[in-house]
Amino acid sequence: MGNNAVFRVHGLRKSFGHIEVLGGVSLDLHAGEVTVLMGANGAGKSTLVKIISGVYERGGGTMSLAGHDFAPQDFALQDFAPNTPAEAIRAGVVTVHQNINDGVVADLDVATNLTLDRLSGSGAPTLFNPGRVRREAKAVADRMGLAIDLRARISDLSLADRQMVAIARAMAHQPKVLILDEPTSSLSSAEADRLFALLDRLREHGVAILYISHRMSDIRRLADRIVSMRDGVISGVFDRKPLDYEGAVNAMLGRKIHLDRIVARNSARLVLTIDGLRIAQGARPIALTLGDGEVVAITGLVGVGKTALAETLFGVRKPLSGTMMLNGKPYAPGSTGEAIAAGVFLVAKDRGENGIVGDFNIQENISLPFHRRMSRLGVLKRRIERATARRQIRELGIVCRSEKDEMSALSGGNQQKVMVARWMSQAAKLFILDEPFQGVDISARRDIAAKLRASANGRATLLFVTELDEALETADRILVMSEQTIVGEHRNVDVDLERLLAEVAGGPLHSAA
Amino acid sequence: QDKPAPFDKPGAVKIALVRYLSTGDFFQAYLSGVEAQAKALGVDLRVLDSRQDAALQADMVDQAIALGVQGIIIQHGLTESMKEAAQRAVDAGIKVVAFDVNVENPKIPQIEQSDRDLARLALEQAVKDNGESWKAGYVYVAGIAPLDRRNETWVDFKKKYAGINEAAMFGTLDNPIANSVANQARSVLSANPDIKVMFAPYDEFAKGVKIAVDEAGLSQDIKIYSADISTSDIAAMREPDSAWAATAATNPAVVGQVSVRALAQLLAGEDPGHNVIVPPTLITQKDLIDKDIKNMEDLSAKLPQFAHADVAMPAWMPNPNAK
Amino acid sequence: MSSGWVRMAAARDHAIRYGFIVLLFGLIAYFAVAADGFVSPQSAVFIFQSVAITGVLALGVTATLVVGGFDLSIGSVATSAMMAAAYVMVVLEQNAVVAVVACLAIGVIVGLINGWLIVYMRVPDLLATLGTMFLLVGLQRIPTEGRSIATGMTMPDGSVANGTFGAGFLALGRHRFDFFIPNLIPVSVVVLLVLAVLIWFFLEYTRFGRMMYAVGSNERAAELAGAPVKAYKIWAYVISGVFASIGGILLAARLGRGDIASGNNLLLDAVAAALIGYAVLGAAKPNAFGTAVGAVFVGVLLQGLTMMNAPYYTQDFIKGLVLVVALVFTFALSGRGKR
């Protein structure tokens, strides 16, 4: 193989300070093929992508790309070393990065965002004609099947829509090489399906695609080849059909993983009772009980109100009506502070915006909500803070040098683990996690799930996930949400998947026609 | 009272004061003088304040013309920017006087508080008090017209008295000026502990120097000579052991009155002369203490030459100070 | 959602979009009644003229606000340009063209230095431009040891400078174009209007302008989309520098000399105009049209108050009050508003 490679990296190295992140990575991408890159959190995937796309300077090694008179059979690779993202894009290497907020400009409208790269390209017409830009943007959106108001500001969109905008823009480029770094991490399955259909088309047109994901369902659906990466080196290449998925996972982890079967538990004591809760205008009321020791997952499409419910429970927003009881006492938090004081914790979704304090290191990020408990007379006890951070780093297997590392020096998955670690560092009465597995690798996900289950006694745990797999792997009970209310309930033993999926799809939001 | 036309009809005359500088006690007192004299004359006064924007000040002259005033007082400003504007006003048949800005126009009387005289009076007193040979600190910021004129006198003085040795020159207009100058003066005093006389020909400078001298505990050893005066300056000079020995000043309110009177004379068809000079008064610490002068009112009451200048004072002119 | 709710939202939207403009016209109407001689072509021209220089500076600083930066050095660039123009003509005895070129060169150079510090040296914007501000405030006074520059001045070495401001140069400050009424519109107003239209068009209707907004909102996203972010940012500071130096040229032309005491308030007034611009048409972001309206607004306010004989300190007070009220109105209602 490799003789029809469109793009090739050889012996690529990269260090941050004196930590080596990439230790000589060699990789070929082939025209008309989807190469899936797998690797645990912190393996170096995003770093590799950033070097290829001109964001980082490489520390060593070579990269080459088929010449500009590109044809799939063209073997003449030319040296390729983009100094800036612009150069990479010009050469036909287009990337959708892992951090969604790096892909869109929040203050501008959708149309401008969809055409951002054209506006900055050198051949673009100097004048900015809003009408023409909207027409171009519409063309871009249509290819992707996007139905978003082109005049809407990005900051008013959901995370999923933002991600779709970023992907749509990249797709519109007719790239030679398309790199997608965890593009489905905040997409629902319907949107993901749209994306996959499009990738199929690009594949037929001979685009070489590098696809990074932790979701096995994506990988099974798309992969022509799988490259596993571990600790900054390639640890396995799988291209013999049928693909050896298990082997790829083992290669990326360096060990086998095994899945403990969930033993769904019943709870004796009620922790949370919700009655007649309406979270949106015109929505039907929600009734719900959570028991001690129970892990309950709520699943549903994007935009059905999962986050709204989570935020209502956490005191970020007020319900329109209804009551909540926590441990038998009325619970109506007026602020997040009150919720935390009452023992209700929330791992918020979209860590970049809602979780991470960029100027703080790991330790400071972990202790953030618990300052009151870690201080005397207002003075922080740093020793306790540090000990807590160290314990959590160990518990959740966060890959870092020390608890003093900057958050920006962590890989995406490890940042997410810090967010979970933060809220697991203290005992909760009600522990809410909104999309906690975003960007977390398979093994870490199972670790976290196991930790959640192991520590579940003494509290109720409520999990909001779009991915059904994640619910099935973690929960004792699965609730389905649609149109801002709960529409179904399943004990996690021999779940009637068909019925569950029907309930998920029940909402009118599912307009896959 | 028999006032000549057009002052025989109260309210018939409209004049404008076009200001360049307005912030501070001097300018406030000047304005009150202008207002007092205008009231005594029964003229309608418009105040156009450019707030230290020289370009705007020139425009304001045009604006005053458009407002149909008969007379304009130009208060401070830059020769270059005001010359043409003043000429336009003259061309429009408007009478103009200028205070403390040379608009280079023979038709426009120049009202002056003679800065050279101010500096000379203060320095002569310094020589009288300290002899002809001493080490001096000098506070000066170039580029400010009245300070530049006072500086000319200082330069001449140093030539005249070879024994006067300028050990340090400093100064700043950073706000609050007294505070910033105090900081500088402290540094100068620690670098030159043998300075005997501080010449600070602007009262804000003097105030700052005095603070520094007090803080350095040198108030017995140093004497400060300055120009200008205000109520708080009087208090500072009167303090026990105050280093502030003397200041030379014209009364800004009087200057304001004179400005209006000169303009009124023009309007009445009289000639106040091309240079209308308001003579300065030397005020020493001793005067203040001996005569028990505590504020500007006492000063006016007890130093008549300070309270009123018999300048531009024809018989028909109402005196706003005579109550 | 009931139609009442929709109507209310629409009313609020209107209040946000047009509130400020209504306020402006309300002020004009009030002054027209209350202050003699406020309504006339001359008075209108005068208002524009009075804000021409700060307006030009404000338009420049708008460019840096658009890319998410800030330029504290504009006031000192303007005064440095003024001093340079005077130096070139009076001391070096060159002609007007040389003077103008020298000023523009100063603007470009300072802009490049600011941009370089911020982009390549990663010095925060406020800090970098504060540094250049102090630098220039000192620098512009060194050649003449702090003296103002005027024909016939004595130089530090004792020689006398005999050059003069060229007539062409002075015309920039003093010539007036006929417009229905003869000798109505001064050059500075024309410059202000032309620059306002130029920068407005540039920011709104060219791709460079749009990308500058993108850079200001999310630098990283713009860079990853292939924009030469560094170039855009430097470019913004160069625009700011050049506009400030044009302001300096106009100042020199109006004054006819290089005056060290002039131009103290340029920075704050220009910043005020640019920031008021946020509130115009509910933009809640830097924009050239808003900046121009903001400058005129301040001009109207001060002119009206002057005509009503308000003392200088009440003018500051009312300026602050109206600014705060207008902005509370806009930002509180729009519910947006972040720098």
Place this chain on the structure above:
Amino acid sequence: MSSGWVRMAAARDHAIRYGFIVLLFGLIAYFAVAADGFVSPQSAVFIFQSVAITGVLALGVTATLVVGGFDLSIGSVATSAMMAAAYVMVVLEQNAVVAVVACLAIGVIVGLINGWLIVYMRVPDLLATLGTMFLLVGLQRIPTEGRSIATGMTMPDGSVANGTFGAGFLALGRHRFDFFIPNLIPVSVVVLLVLAVLIWFFLEYTRFGRMMYAVGSNERAAELAGAPVKAYKIWAYVISGVFASIGGILLAARLGRGDIASGNNLLLDAVAAALIGYAVLGAAKPNAFGTAVGAVFVGVLLQGLTMMNAPYYTQDFIKGLVLVVALVFTFALSGRGKR
């Protein structure tokens, strides 16, 4: 990863952390040699005294920088407090305690207004505080119609104000504590040091300070971690206002009168000190220790230059130059640095 590389990185780290401190000591060493009388306890005390007022203001503005804001009103708060102190004692003939309380009340009120505008009315920080700045500059002059306040002054209504600055109040500006040498350390220096230690401890070691940094870095994340974000932001502006009013009290006590002044230079110098603080110990973020060092740095520079008879404009120039060079050094090397 050779050990050479490690050593280089360590050296760079050291350069970032200690570069600025080394520069400061270098300056001191230079002046010690070049300027007579620079090295003495008095001289050291004096340097602190000369920066006490701007230093206090700078510490206050640091609090707003920490929560990601900015306070342009500090200069005018200080001068307003100074005027208020003088007014209370001279015109209203009250004692020192009343005057101090009145000043502090002004600081609190202005801080609350700024905070309210920014937090609840969502007016951008620069804009809101620029508005209050103009407002205060005007307001403080209205009671006396633009006159300075001193004992014996004539009020607008013609009456004479006969109150005096209380001895206790003047002592705030003039009393000196013994410290090895009798009468060495002025009250203002003690105030500066105490406030510096207080705010430093508050920001670095208490949970409130830590949360303020969190708010400044990611407001939404701080809120979702249970912080009352609005309260913290308002609190920061109140701190800033109170510190500025303390600065104003010291100013009044030093001058012994209420002086008409805009406070613009106080603002700029305080901001310079706070921003230089970013560069101290490689913090690259607002921090109280850095601010204090920044203030002292400016003090050393100006004291040294004045002692060497450098004219004021070269002082501005060198201040700017050193600022820029020091900061390029820090930020370019550290590769961080964003506001």
